[in-house]
Amino acid sequence: MKPSVYAYAATALLALGNTLPTSAQAAEFCADQYYVDATLPNQSRWDMCWEHRNREGIVLHHIHYTPKNGTRRMVLYQAAVAQIHVPYDDNGARYHDVSDYGLGNNYLSALTAQECVGGQLLSYSGKNVLCQQVTPRDAAYSVDNDRLQGDALSLFSVSAIGAYNYIPEWRFLDDGAIEPGIGATGALQRFGASNIAQHGWLLENNKVGIAHLHNFFWKLDFDLGGTGTDDVVEEINHTQSAGKLARTHTPFNAEAARSIDPASLRSWRVMDGSLKNSKGLPLSYEIQLPESVQRDVGPSTEPFTHHDFYVTKQKSCELFASHNPTTNACAENLSAFVNGESLAGQDIVVWPSTTFYHMPRAEDAPRMDTHWSHIRVIPRDWHDKNPLSNSAETTAATTTPPPPPPPATGSVSNNASGISVNGNLSDWASLTSFGTDPDDVTGTNNKLNWLEAWIANDAERVYLAYQTKGNIDTSGFWGYQAYLDTDSSTTSGYRTGALGADYLVEGANLWRYSGDGTRWSWAYQGSMTSQVSGNTAELSFPRSWLGNSNALRVLFWGNNAAFGGEAKDVYPDGAFNTASNTRYFTYKMYTPATTGTNGISNVVTTLTVNGNLSDWNSLTSFGIDPTDVSGANNLLDWQEGWLAHTSSNVYLAYRTLNAVDTSKAWGYQVYFDTDSNRATGYQNGALGAEYMLEGQTVWRYNGAGDSWSWTPQGTTTHAASGQTAEFSFSRSWLGNPTHLRLMFRGNNAAFGGTAEDLYPNATANPRYFTYRFQ
Numbered sequence: 001m002k003p004s005v006y007a008y009a010a011t012a013l014l015a016l017g018n019t020l021p022t023s024a025q026a027a028e029f030c031a032d033q034y035y036v037d038a039t040l041p042n043q044s045r046w047d048m049c050w051e052h053r054n055r056e057g058i059v060l061h062h063i064h065y066t067p068k069n070g071t072r073r074m075v076l077y078q079a080a081v082a083q084i085h086v087p088y089d090d091n092g093a094r095y096h097d098v099s100d101y102g103l104g105n106n107y108l109s110a111l112t113a114q115e116c117v118g119g120q121l122l123s124y125s126g127k128n129v130l131c132q133q134v135t136p137r138d139a140a141y142s143v144d145n146d147r148l149q150g151d152a153l154s155l156f157s158v159s160a161i162g163a164y165n166y167i168p169e170w171r172f173l174d175d176g177a178i179e180p181g182i183g184a185t186g187a188l189q190r191f192g193a194s195n196i197a198q199h200g201w202l203l204e205n206n207k208v209g210i211a212h213l214h215n216f217f218w219k220l221d222f223d224l225g226g227t228g229t230d231d232v233v234e235e236i237n238h239t240q241s242a243g244k245l246a247r248t249h250t251p252f253n254a255e256a257a258r259s260i261d262p263a264s265l266r267s268w269r270v271m272d273g274s275l276k277n278s279k280g281l282p283l284s285y286e287i288q289l290p291e292s293v294q295r296d297v298g299p300s301t302e303p304f305t306h307h308d309f310y311v312t313k314q315k316s317c318e319l320f321a322s323h324n325p326t327t328n329a330c331a332e333n334l335s336a337f338v339n340g341e342s343l344a345g346q347d348i349v350v351w352p353s354t355t356f357y358h359m360p361r362a363e364d365a366p367r368m369d370t371h372w373s374h375i376r377v378i379p380r381d382w383h384d385k386n387p388l389s390n391s392a393e394t395t396a397a398t399t400t401p402p403p404p405p406p407p408a409t410g411s412v413s414n415n416a417s418g419i420s421v422n423g424n425l426s427d428w429a430s431l432t433s434f435g436t437d438p439d440d441v442t443g444t445n446n447k448l449n450w451l452e453a454w455i456a457n458d459a460e461r462v463y464l465a466y467q468t469k470g471n472i473d474t475s476g477f478w479g480y481q482a483y484l485d486t487d488s489s490t491t492s493g494y495r496t497g498a499l500g501a502d503y504l505v506e507g508a509n510l511w512r513y514s515g516d517g518t519r520w521s522w523a524y525q526g527s528m529t530s531q532v533s534g535n536t537a538e539l540s541f542p543r544s545w546l547g548n549s550n551a552l553r554v555l556f557w558g559n560n561a562a563f564g565g566e567a568k569d570v571y572p573d574g575a576f577n578t579a580s581n582t583r584y585f586t587y588k589m590y591t592p593a594t595t596g597t598n599g600i601s602n603v604v605t606t607l608t609v610n611g612n613l614s615d616w617n618s619l620t621s622f623g624i625d626p627t628d629v630s631g632a633n634n635l636l637d638w639q640e641g642w643l644a645h646t647s648s649n650v651y652l653a654y655r656t657l658n659a660v661d662t663s664k665a666w667g668y669q670v671y672f673d674t675d676s677n678r679a680t681g682y683q684n685g686a687l688g689a690e691y692m693l694e695g696q697t698v699w700r701y702n703g704a705g706d707s708w709s710w711t712p713q714g715t716t717t718h719a720a721s722g723q724t725a726e727f728s729f730s731r732s733w734l735g736n737p738t739h740l741r742l743m744f745r746g747n748n749a750a751f752g753g754t755a756e757d758l759y760p761n762a763t764a765n766p767r768y769f770t771y772r773f774q
Contacts, residue, residue, distance in 0.1 A: 029062040033122075036132055040151045042140070042388050043068040044174040050155070052124045055319070056080040057103025057168060058157045065176050067387035073275075075285065077223035081168050081182065082351060083321035085215040085305070087298060088190055089199040092210070094302070095162075099323035103159040103166065111158060119154075130157050137173060140388045141518070148388055150174055163189040167370065175388055176379035178285075182216050185370040188360055201360045209360025213296045215305060216373050217321035217334070217353045221314055222270045224283060228347035230273035233311045236286075237264040239626070243487050243547055255338040257307040259657070260292045261627035262523045265514045268309055269380060270350065281381035287352055288376040293524045294357040297659055297723070303335035306658070308353050312337045313346035321351060411551070411586040414456035416463045421540045421618065423533025425465055428454055434554075434585040437571040439469055441558075445565035448479055448558035451535070453571065455554070455587045457543060460600050460620045464505065464539045466556065472532050477507030479562025480537070485584070486549035493517070497555055497575040498583035503546060510541055529618050543589070544623035553584045599739065599770025602644035607651045609728045611721030616642055616653055622769045625759045627657055629746075633753035636667055636746035639723070641759060643742070643771045645731065652693065652727045654744065660720040665695025667750025668725070673741040673768065674734055681705070686758075686767035687741050691734055698733050731773070741768040 027035030030049035037047040045066040051059050059080040066072040081103060086095040101107060111121055111128045119133030133154045140150035156169035167183035190210045194202065200210040222231050234251040235258060245265075260266055271284035289308060298305035304322045312318065317330035318337050324330060331337050334351055356373045363369070385393055414431040433454045441449035453466035464482065472480070483501035485493060493500035494513045504511040504522055508530040515521030528541040546552065558569035574580025602619040621642045629637035637657035644651040652670065660668070671689035673681060681688035682701045692699045692710060696718045703709030717728040734740065746757035760767060 036122075036153075036155065038132070038134060038153045038172075040134060040153060040174045042148070042151055042174045044176070044387065045072070046153050046172040047072075050122070050130065052104055052108070052129065053080075054105040055098055055102040056082075057098075057108055057159055058130055058155070060155070060170060063172075065172070065382075067176060067383060070383070070387060073283075074223050074226040075176075075178070076220060077228060077347075078219070078221040079170065079180070080219050080319075081217070082219040082319070083215070083217040083304075083323075084166060084182070085217070085302075085322055086212055087215075087296070087302070088210050088212040090192065090196055090210055093190060093212075096320075096323045097161050097164075097166070099320040101161050103157070103161075103168065107159045107161055109158040109160050109165070115158070130155060137171075140175060141386065143518075146389075146391055150388070152179075160186070163187040175386070176382055178377040179374055180218050180377070181372055181374040182214075183370045183372045184214060184356070184358075185368055187367060188364050203360060203362050203365065209364065211357070211359045213294075214356045214358060214373065215296050215353060216355070217304075217351060218375065219319070219321075219349060219351055220287075220377070221347070221349045222285065223347070224270065224272040224285070225275045227272075227274075228314070229345050231348050232271045232273055233343070233348055233350060234269050234271065236267050236269060237261070239264065240547060243549060252311050252343055254343060255313065255341050256311045257335060257338045258309045258311075258630075259306075259627070260289055260295070260308045262292075262512075262525070263624055263626045264628075265512075265523055266627075268311075268350070268352075270348070277381050278384040279381075281384075283382050284380045285382065286378050286380045287350060288378065288521075289352060289354055290376060290521070291354050291356075291373055294355045296355045296357075302333075304333040306335065310334050310338055310351040311343065312349050312351070313341055313343055314349045318349075321353070411588045412455065413588040413590045414454065415590045416456035416458040416461065419456060419463050419540075421463070421529050421531050421538045423531040423536055423538055425454075425467070425536055425538070428456070428465055431456055434572075437569075438573065440573070441469070441560070441567050441569045443565060443567055445563045446560040446567040447473055447476075447563045447565065448560050448567075448569055450556055450558055450569050450571040453482075453556055453585075457589050460543060461540050462543050462546065466537055468535050468558075471534050472537050473563060474507070474532055476562030479559040481506050481557040481559065483555050483557065484546065485553040486546050486551075488551065488553060491517075494520075494522075496557075497570075499553055499555060505539065508539065510545055526624070527617075540618075542620060542623055549589070551586065551588045553586055555584045599772050600643075601772040601774050602642070603774070604644045604646060604651065606646065607644060607726075607728070609651070609717050609719050609726045611719035611724055611726055613642075613653055613655070613724050613726065616644070619644055622760075625757075625761070628761070629657070629748070629755045629757045631753060631755055633751045634748040634755040635661065635751045635753065636748050636757060638744050638746055638757050638759035641670075641744055641769075645773055648731055649728055650731050650734065653724065655724050656746075657723070659722050660725045661751070662695070662720050664750035667747040669694050669745040669747065671743050671745065672734060674737040676739070676741055679705075682708075682710075684743075684745075686743050693727065696727070698729055737773065739770065739772045741766075741770055743768045 034050050039045045048063040049061050053059050061078040063076040064072050064074050084097040108129050111131055116131035119131050121128040122130040137150040137152045140148040151174050153172040159166045164186040169181045171179040188209050192208045194206045197208050200208045203209050224231050234249050237248050238245045268287045269284050271282045275283045296305050322333045324332050326332050352375050354373050412432050419427050433452050436452050437450040447470050449469035451467045456463045482505040484503040485499040486502045490500040493502040495517050508528050510525040511522035512525045514523040525545050528539045530539045555575045556571040560567045572582045574582050600620045607615055621640050625638045635658045639655045641654040670693040672691040673687035674690045678688040681690040683705045696716050698713040699710035700713045702711050713733045719726050744759040748755045
């Protein structure tokens with residue numbers, strides 16, 4: 001996704017006459033010089049206090065929000081940056097910048113007027129350390145002719161630590177949302193010779209910039225409505241079945257450590273225990289981690305990195321996510337803060353985090369561009385409607401609305417047999433496209449002009465291809481978008497044109513919609529197999545990523561803002577014209593005419609068994625398994641699995657939520673049913689397994705069906721790296737079958753846990769995967 005860009009040197013020149021405190025608005029929780037009181041152009045108001053600390057730098061407290069013509073209420077008692085953890089790939093340095101150096105004192109830079117354009121510089125001990133600005137943001141809303149420009153209060157400081165300049169920024173939006181963010185710029189800090197190139201990027205002859213992570217942590221002490229002891233934190237998850245998403249809420253009764261789960265659209269909510277809006281809904285704020293595509297799970301010595309979101313009761317000595325002072329018996333890091341204490345009636349603190357992986361590039365020298373990382377804290381039922389809109393509320397339809405009109409040319413369906421993703425469309429020549437699009441885009445920097453597009457599929461994968469007038473520029477790949485509506489409903493998904501888009505193809509990535517219909521909110525689904533050549537692009541991804549839908553509606557959106565242009569090209573042209581007969585294209589999934597093609601088959605010439613699955617990128621997996629295991633010591637949670645073969649060897653790979661622990665290898669099991677007969681082999685309820693891969697060893701069953709009796713067949717060639725493992729062994733070890741059924745079983749008893757994770761899940765039908773050797 002294209003990230004929002006927040007420049008700390010904003011260009012907007014705004015009058016601050018209505019943003020500064022008057023004598024009638026004197027601070028009640030701090031001295032006036034440390035008080036911020038800003039009324040935004042849309043008449044929303046934020047007021048709060050700030051203070052300087054040597055370690056955390058600028059800390060905000062007593063943060064209040066007042067909607068237009070609404071009630072002033074406290075949202076946060078205190079908000080601070082709790083750690084910037086920077087481990088390098090060569091393990092030569094693992095910095096804890098906030099606790100070990102600090103964002104304040106001498107590390108806090110003196111700001112100039114040029115860095116705070118149109119704003120006000122706030123000082124501490126005679127040094128300008130904080131910039132207060134009111135700046136335009138994206139549209140607050142835009143529906144037909146009813147549009148409103150949004151605004152935000154921005155507070156930022158700059159801290160110079162080593163070669164890095166960190167820019168902690170707090171954005172307070174006019175709708176009540178809060179966006180904490182940290183920018184990082186400066187210069188690359190650590191280099192090595194060519195012999196460590198695997199730990200970074202070669203920048204010039206014998207000079208490697210060493211790659212590293214930035215793990216950002218925040219400490220947010222919520223006191224919704226001004227009272228901290230009646231707040232409740234809950235986790236929100238979604239499960240998908242038959243094209244529908246079902247939501248569940250799980251309150252935390254005790255301190256907890258939780259991880260992101262894109263498959264379940266996971267987020268968290270802090271809810272007031274007594275206050276409600278005028279519609280009787282509890283006032284709350286939702287916490288989202290939208291930039292958690294990259295994730296760090298560090299070594300056992302850094303357990304605070306093993307989860308992304310922590311909930312604890314407030315303790316004054318718990319300040320930093322890591323290297324926390326242990327005086328007065330205080331714990332050393334976040335993972336130890338979580339010790340099972342009850343949250344009932346307690347002042348609750350949440351510790352969200354996000355990660356940025358910095359792989360150096362030549363363009364990072366001599367000064368690197370600013371890379372930003374954000375989280376979002378958004379009001380949920382804090383208001384009874386959008387506080388910025390005066391429009392009348394819509395009412396629920398009493399009958400199901402009719403679907404949009406079908407395209408005039410009907411639907412398209414194409415057999416993908418024989419397609420190779422190589423940027424050459426000669427193997428698409430006999431397939432049906434959605435028709436040609438007019439050459440209708442002109443102007444400087446308007447490079448993206450659709451010409452024609454295709455979709456095809458087989459039993460396991462979806463293929464998409466398109467051509468544009470000019471060569472495809474992958475530096476602005478985010479501008480190439482296709483919206484996919486998989487349930488033919490305009491009331492679900494992102495509403496654009498005549499579609500309710502459930503998925504988005506953007507460049508080489510696929511995203512699943514996670515918003516409320518109008519909000520731009522997408523969860524990362526995966527990186528597609530892709531190839532670009534000249535004006536042609538080819539993409540492929542598993543059908544399971546679309547929920548195995550049988551049909552979809554699609555429109556293509558070309559956003560030339562990716563190249564500095566202004567034109568938007570839509571295909572079909574009538575996508576946003578309510579009078580058009582063709583507002584989208586319809587694609588029906590091709591169904592093979594014969595049976596016996598169930599399952600997948602990945603024929604390869606060879607694969608390198610090294611724990612790195614980059615050479616599996618073009619192969620078909622068995623699909624994504626949901627993150628569905630929780631609880632102490634339940635570390636094994638399957639995420640994805642693959643099988644491939646040559647004429648003589650079998651290759652198997654899998655990915656788990658946490659790092660693969662080879663010392664507990666017996667917990668990782670894969671069962672193989674080579675005769676497709678549940679009555680033979682080891683009968684585990686899903687299949688009759690003649691063979692089993694357990695850890696690194698293949699075993700042959702020699703029992704009576706229900707007894708645990710196995711003979712070792714041989715030790716595989718194997719490798720594990722982080723969350724992935726790879727294996728290779730002779731096909732003859734399985735009796736050279738023409739096909740097989742398999743299932744993955746994760747036994748967390750190996751780690752002292754109790755949960756069992758099955759892949760496919762126990763509710764799947766069938767409860768196994770099928771693989772073909774052909």
